[in-house]
Amino acid sequence: MHSTPCGRRRKETLSKDADKRASRLQFLAFLALCLHCVALSAADTNALSLHLRSPLDYQVFQRQKGATTLVAIAGDFQTEIKGTALPDTLETKISAKSVTGALTNDWQRLPCDSRVASFRGQLAVPAGGWYELNIRALRNGVQVAVATVKHFGVGEVFVIAGQSNSANYGEERQRTKTGLVAAFDGQCWQLANDPQPGAGGNRGSFMPLFGDALAERLGVPIGIVARGVGSTSVREWLPPGTRILRLSPLTRNVITIGPGEWEVNGKIFNDFTSRMAQLGPYGFRAVLWHQGESDANQGDPERTLPGEQYRRCLEQLIRESRKVIGWEAPWFVAQVSSHGSKEDRSSDIRAAQKALWDTGVALEGPDTDALTGDMREKNGTGVHFSSQGLREHARLWTEKVAPWVEQQANKK
Numbered sequence: 001m002h003s004t005p006c007g008r009r010r011k012e013t014l015s016k017d018a019d020k021r022a023s024r025l026q027f028l029a030f031l032a033l034c035l036h037c038v039a040l041s042a043a044d045t046n047a048l049s050l051h052l053r054s055p056l057d058y059q060v061f062q063r064q065k066g067a068t069t070l071v072a073i074a075g076d077f078q079t080e081i082k083g084t085a086l087p088d089t090l091e092t093k094i095s096a097k098s099v100t101g102a103l104t105n106d107w108q109r110l111p112c113d114s115r116v117a118s119f120r121g122q123l124a125v126p127a128g129g130w131y132e133l134n135i136r137a138l139r140n141g142v143q144v145a146v147a148t149v150k151h152f153g154v155g156e157v158f159v160i161a162g163q164s165n166s167a168n169y170g171e172e173r174q175r176t177k178t179g180l181v182a183a184f185d186g187q188c189w190q191l192a193n194d195p196q197p198g199a200g201g202n203r204g205s206f207m208p209l210f211g212d213a214l215a216e217r218l219g220v221p222i223g224i225v226a227r228g229v230g231s232t233s234v235r236e237w238l239p240p241g242t243r244i245l246r247l248s249p250l251t252r253n254v255i256t257i258g259p260g261e262w263e264v265n266g267k268i269f270n271d272f273t274s275r276m277a278q279l280g281p282y283g284f285r286a287v288l289w290h291q292g293e294s295d296a297n298q299g300d301p302e303r304t305l306p307g308e309q310y311r312r313c314l315e316q317l318i319r320e321s322r323k324v325i326g327w328e329a330p331w332f333v334a335q336v337s338s339h340g341s342k343e344d345r346s347s348d349i350r351a352a353q354k355a356l357w358d359t360g361v362a363l364e365g366p367d368t369d370a371l372t373g374d375m376r377e378k379n380g381t382g383v384h385f386s387s388q389g390l391r392e393h394a395r396l397w398t399e400k401v402a403p404w405v406e407q408q409a410n411k412k
Helices: 005-047 207-218 267-278 307-325 347-358 387-409
Strands: 048-054 059-062 068-079 089-095 108-110 118-126 128-139 142-162 181-184 189-191 222-226 254-258 261-264 286-290 331-335 363-367
Touching: 048 128, 048 142, 059 068, 059 181, 059 222, 068 128, 068 142, 089 118, 108 118, 142 207, 142 267, 181 207, 207 222, 207 387, 267 307, 286 363, 286 387, 307 347, 331 347, 331 387, 363 387
Parallel strands: 059 142, 142 222, 142 286, 181 222, 286 331, 331 363
Antiparallel strands: 048 068, 068 118, 089 108, 089 128, 128 142, 181 189, 254 261
């Protein structure tokens, strides 16, 4: 029996309707799968975070010889849900303008293993900043975690140590005006506005002003690691167990070991060298040492340190600290012995400081005994620097340090 034309048309219509329903079902199934994948991806993203240990915000890396410096990119992945899969790809890019021009701003691969939560890599970065670093983690080509560091740079880093005029005892707090000076407290970096983290006191310092002057002259960010301790003798900075022949004016870091016999407990030395070691080999340009007042012209003559003993103590501190950190860090030593007036400066201590320059143990720092009168707090009667004195202190350090840094930076 043959079907009629109407019957054939009806069968064709039913077949087309069935095909349409099947297509709609396939589309809905595909859409549901996509939504499921998106939901899983979102859940994975929320369950996974990327934590950076380097660079930190406002971190300054010491620039090295050559066009670029290797900057450590290190961190780990943290999961909120047990069993969350780790990324299989890690990429980063750096943006902003270096001293040599704009960066390429391309994504670059970093070491990544989906079986290991921690990673560490290096990028060659030219001097300059602040730079912004973006980092993204992917799994099967899908982004699952991101992190950003808004400010880091490659520039010049200085460790600043000594007693109160190398710390936060100035008459007026200072701030970085360039915004290119950062300070490190052993855990975090921050803009170097007074008081400086890591140093004694809670008032002002020369460091933001010094950093600004260098940043403007050199065109790179400046890092400050402040370690000054108020009222300290050079004797208190020596390694643990060091015998001293004369008791220091303050005895908080001294141990009596017999009648008229003392040794240093080493706390300041250990804290000082530990902070320097955190920066890594060649991780800073130089130590700036400003100290001497508590060794010169003490009320008790037995507490005054003769110049030759001062020279030996400071040379021991320099050499022993270099051994601990594992490299020959340059030191600048200021000429300082005065408590605020021209009359009380010590020719003996000043000669000892100069002897370290002459023998090549240290580089020549500024003569801050010259800062008297209104350069000192309390209308010229104090030991610490006034606001005007802090500005002059920064200028004197810049005059000594900047030309030498330019020479070092230009060496092949």
